[in-house]
Amino acid sequence: MTSVAARRSTALLYAALAGAWLTAAPPAHAQFTEGLYIAGGAGFSLLPNTGLGLDSAAVTGLATxxxxxxxxxxxxxxxxxxxSIGWGFGNGLRTEIEGLYRSNDTDGSSGVAGWAADGGISGRQESWGxxxxxxxxxxQIGPVxxxxxxxxxxxxxxxxxxRGLxxxxxxxxAVDDSDGRFAYQGIAGLAFPLSFAPGLALTAEYRFLGTLQPRLQVRFDNPATGATVARGTAEPDAxxxxxxxxxRYAFSGAPTAAPPAPAAAPVQHRSFIVFFDWNRAELSERARQIIADAAQQAxxxxxxxxxxxxxADRSGTVQYNQALSRRRAETVAAELVRLGVAREEITITALGESQPLVPTAxxxxxxQNRRVEIVLR
Known part of the structure; x- marks a missing residue:
């Protein structure tokens, strides 16, 4: 029968794989397979030593x-x-249907009592499904x-x-039988995209494959007489x-990049213009309304x-207009502060007659050149 240690190790492996699968989150700029792909691989199959797990009929016959x-x-x-043939969803998730094959020759046997000494064993175990x-x-982590x-x-x-002797x-x-059972597996691998062939990647994988215990017909006989000593079923670990x-080759070509995180929306800059009478820096009623709108929007x-x-406009000297434009800006800033805007949030600039809205002599x-511009950033 299946050993307790084997069952525990299997459970731990799949718990770890399931946890990683549920919690892993792909990076924002990873390259992911999208659309139809095919894959294949070959390598080494390693089977542990397995007990035969004989049923009561075989056990009784041998004991007798x-x-x-x-x-x-x-x-x-x-x-x-x-x-395998599969489909990538472009977000890191893939599903596939896989055909598999394993083959291992027998290599040694042991047991107890009359079966204890190793007289040699031959044959092989094959698995397909x-x-x-x-x-x-x-x-993507660098090239991997x-x-x-x-x-x-x-x-x-x-x-x-x-055949064991x-x-x-x-x-x-003698065992010459097959049995199909539910199977499960865990996979961990690395893919190395090949830059010279878009869509093609080299893969290196580790796989753990297990099935429910198969039931195989087994017979024990006496080679000298040909008489059957015992018959029954064996349930080896699988x-x-x-x-x-x-x-692995993706037919869509080079894997697509995951969409980058949406860029932050650009900050909307709002501007307001307050006009003044000639050679004045006092606020009109209309000017106060505009400043109030600016404070509310801020x-x-x-x-x-x-x-x-x-x-300022171009009437008067450059020095006078520079000072007048500053008085106008300070008047507007004071009104903003009165309406609840923090003074440290306000930057005052005096541009005099250097940047007219309407060029004049x-x-x-x-x-239109006698103004204060309020810009919210």
Missing amino acids: AGYGNQATVGFAPGFAGVL VMGNVMLDLG MPYIGVGAGYVMTDWAGV SQNGALRM YNQSVMLGL RAQRTTRIEVAGH DDAREP
Whole structure:
């Protein structure tokens, strides 16, 4: 039967993968696969030693014949391969259908009592099936795109021509059967996009594949007489680890960039103009209304800086107009403060006759040039 340690390690692995899948958030500028893609990989398959997990019929038959009823089969490193077709959603999430194949030759056996001595074992375990995977790309880190995934499906486990012989030659085990079971897997990998081939990436993966225990027909007989000693079923552990290199190709070409975070909306600058009588710096009733509107707007948009610039027309000397434009700006600033605007938020500038709205000759009186501009930033 499946060992408690194996069950616990499987549970911990999938808890970790599930937690990472639920909490991982891709970076804002990661490059993600979008649209149809295909992938494939090949590498090493590693199977742990497994107990046969004999049922009561086999155990009873062996005990009646005076043999022990436990045995462990070991496996050599073998081949692992996958092919898949999938769809990327452009946000790091991918789904795919995968076909898989594993093959490992037997390599040693052991047990207790009459089955204890290793007399040699042959045959192999093969696995093939179909999995549905959900993958999550974790974001570009330099030239590398890490990803994780989980999958579920159906896998056939086949013990092909497995033959074990005790050292004294009195007992032979034969298993030549297959059984399909629910399967699950966890995946962790790295993708290396190839700049010379848009859409193509080299992949390196680790996979843990497990299935519910298959039920395989097993027979024990006496090689000398051909008599059957015991029959029954074996339920070996079915766990596999694999390391693979592969390629993935996205038909849409180069992966698309995730949309950048929306830029902050530009700050809206509002301006107000207050006009003055010739050679005066006092506020008219209309001017007070305009300044009140400016103060209200400053509070509404939470303005942190208000620029108040005074101007004058070209009647009078340059020095006089410079001073007059400053008095006008200071008058407007004082009204803003009276209406509740903090003085430290106001910047006063006197521009004199240097920036007219309406260009005029020297000494000309122009009403539109006698003004103060209020700019909210």
